[in-house]
Amino acid sequence: MAQLYFYYGAMNAGKSTTLLQASFNYRERGMKTMLWTAAVDDRAGAGRIGSRIGLEAEAHVFSPATDLFEAVAANPPDCVLVDEAQFLSAGQVDQLAAVVDRLHVPVLAYGLRTDFQGRLFPGSERLLAVGDKLVELKAVCFCGRxxxxxxxxxxxxxxxxxxxxxxxxxxxxxxxxxxxxxxxxxxx
Incomplete structure (x- = not known):
């Protein structure tokens, strides 16, 4: 059964690395994945997901105007993976939930929970509210906690x-x- 997953954590928790590994696992089994990343974050290059340990992959980009349900429904993959999910709008999260519920395609979203002031990002807030599985990825403070x-x-x-x-x-x-x-x- 398809579900909406939200993998969240602080910076350096390995979110992009985990996403790229999950995509590799699907593809290794002959399945098609569709990767997305925020247009606003081009640190790895436009339309690229990059991890701090050097893994990279091409991805579709979403902006506030992107209809994710429509884009996925046009050519449904076996799994949708979204990096920088904190930059999704609440409406886009609902579109991803519709991908799960109507197209029966699992969606794995990865992102920050909170901003630099400790406030929820809109996309993260909605993912926490409607996600089927919420998974915290751990990062380590300089004190070890x-x-x-x-x-x-x-x-x-x-x-x-x-x-x-x-x-x-x-x-x-x-x-x-x-x-x-x-x-x-x-x-x-």
Whole structure:
């Protein structure tokens, strides 16, 4: 039975790596996958999913105007995999739920749960609300505890407390930390 999965975690939890491994597993068994990533995040190149350990794959890109149900229904694969799922709109998450419910195609979405201020992204909020399976992927804080928060930092490594919810960046702009170190840095 097809289901809507949401694999979430802080930065450096291995979300893109896990997505690429899942796609490989499907393809190795002769099944077709359809990969998606957010147009706003082109760190690996436009239309590419890239992991920090060097794995990469081509992907379709979604923007706020993309109708994901329509795009998938045009040529249904055996599995849909979505990277950077936090950038989905609530309506796009509902479209993915329709892919599962009406087309009987499993959807595996991977993304951040919260932004640099500890607030839910709209796409993540909806995935948490309607997802069939919610799976936390673990990252590690510098103290060794589980990292659950994404701390935005400036070029000097100081916490950034204000700004737009979306600012694309990697290790140069974000540090995965535990709640305690997030609170201390954000209050400091």
């Amino acid at each position: 589980k990292a659950t928060m994404n701390l935005r930092v400036d070029s000097s490594g100081r916490a950034v407390r204000e700004g737009a919810q979306t600012e694309i960046g990697g290790n140069d702009r974000y540090v995965a930390v535990c709640r305690r170190h997030f609170s201390e840095a954000f209050a400091g």
